[in-house]
Amino acid sequence: MSDETPPSQIKVSEMTPESGAAMTDETALSAAISIRDLAKTFDGKEYVLRDLSLDIPKGKITVVIGYSGTGKSVLLKHILGLLKPTQGSIKVLGREITGMSTEQLTKLRHSFGMLFQYAALFDDMTAIENVLFPLREHRRELSQDQMIQIARARLREAGLDEKHYKKLPAEMSGGMRKRVGLARALALDPEIIVYDEPTTGLDPVLTEMVDNLIVSTHNLRKGTTSIVVSHDLYAAFRIGDHVVMLDSGRVLLHGTPQEFLDSDIDLVKRFVSKGVRKELHVHSEPSHSVE
Numbered sequence: 083m084s085d086e087t088p089p090s091q092i093k094v095s096e097m098t099p100e101s102g103a104a105m106t107d108e109t110a111l112s113a114a115i116s117i118r119d120l121a122k123t124f125d126g127k128e129y130v131l132r133d134l135s136l137d138i139p140k141g142k143i144t145v146v147i148g149y150s151g152t153g154k155s156v157l158l159k160h161i162l163g164l165l166k167p168t169q170g171s172i173k174v175l176g177r178e179i180t181g182m183s184t185e186q187l188t189k190l191r192h193s194f195g196m197l198f199q200y201a202a203l204f205d206d207m208t209a210i211e212n213v214l215f216p217l218r219e220h221r222r223e224l225s226q227d228q229m230i231q232i233a234r235a236r237l238r239e240a241g242l243d244e245k246h247y248k249k250l251p252a253e254m255s256g257g258m259r260k261r262v263g264l265a266r267a268l269a270l271d272p273e274i275i276v277y278d279e280p281t282t283g284l285d286p287v288l289t290e291m292v293d294n295l296i297v298s299t300h301n302l303r304k305g306t307t308s309i310v311v312s313h314d315l316y317a318a319f320r321i322g323d324h325v326v327m328l329d330s331g332r333v334l335l336h337g338t339p340q341e342f343l344d345s346d347i348d349l350v351k352r353f354v355s356k357g358v359r360k361e362l363h364v365h366s367e368p369s370h371s372v373e
């Protein structure tokens with residue numbers, strides 16, 4: 083897929099050598115994620131996602147925004163192969179994932195680093211043990227020393243001071259836990275890093291730290307694709323190369339921050355003018371649908 087791919091990377095191309103035909107799609111080649119006509123219903127009646135088509139460009143930071151309940155996390159779970167679409171196509175790094183077996187999907191997930199709102203660290207493991215965990219699971223060919231070297235490098239990259247490496251999550255601050263979560267997300271050298279609400283519930287100082295960390299991690303890892311789901315419009319504009327706004331399970335607007343500022347779409351204008359933090363509890367408001 084890429085000449086720059088480090089040898090440690092588990093390549094998607096190793097999974098489905100027979101599906102090379104998928105690579106003839108030009109869009110799929112230039113996009114890290116290419117979604118066509120995606121629809122999802124859980125109950126067979128109400129559609130959480132519908133007619134959703136989206137290309138997430140390689141090597142960029144794309145921020146997905148939208149009111150609560152518009153399908154941002156459900157979209158992310160489809161991209162990660164954690165949910166099966168009712169309809170539609172999802173290509174990750176050029177490979178169709180909708181028909182993949184559980185085993186193939188598990189391998190595919192090694193191309194992803196994931197950081198969620200609560201870093202979800204293992205409470206009984208130290209910082210460095212948390213980062214070692216995915217290496218011990220998936221990189222068994224490495225020696226213990228090599229794994230420790232990688233774990234230390236990732237923690238350094240995530241900005242955690244060495245004196246905290248042996249601390250348990252309960253002994254760390256929220257910011258340190260985020261750094262460990264990020265270091266663990268980076269452990270397997272992912273091509274795509276996915277963040278779901280990485281700053282929700284954090285104070286402004288920590289929010290800025292995590293936003294900066296997302297950008298510095300992205301810039302340090304050449305070619306990495308970052309996808310950030312956020313309520314925070316301010317962050318979206320500050321860190322996003324591209325912003326995607328979902329509404330009622332559809333893409334309302336996909337563009338640069340400037341295109342959002344210039345948009346004539348009523349809902350976008352409201353979202354932009356109010357700032358998103360205030361919008362957290364208005365998702366029950368019926369008027370934001372664009373049907």
Ligand SMILES: Nc1ncnc2c1ncn2[C@@H]1O[C@H](COP(=O)(O)OP(=O)(O)OP(=O)(O)O)[C@@H](O)[C@H]1O
Pocket residue numbers: 124130148149150151152153154155156157313
């Ligand atoms: N496993 C599930 N089963 C049934 N319905 C679900 C499931 N997961 C999500 N939904 C529904 O899908 C819709 C979209 O949920 P989603 O979690 O994607 O929203 P969101 O945009 O991420 O919201 P938030 O900003 O609050 O995180 C919601 O109505 C939710 O109830």
Ligand SMILES: [Mg+2]
Pocket residue numbers: 154155156279
């Ligand atoms: Mg969500």
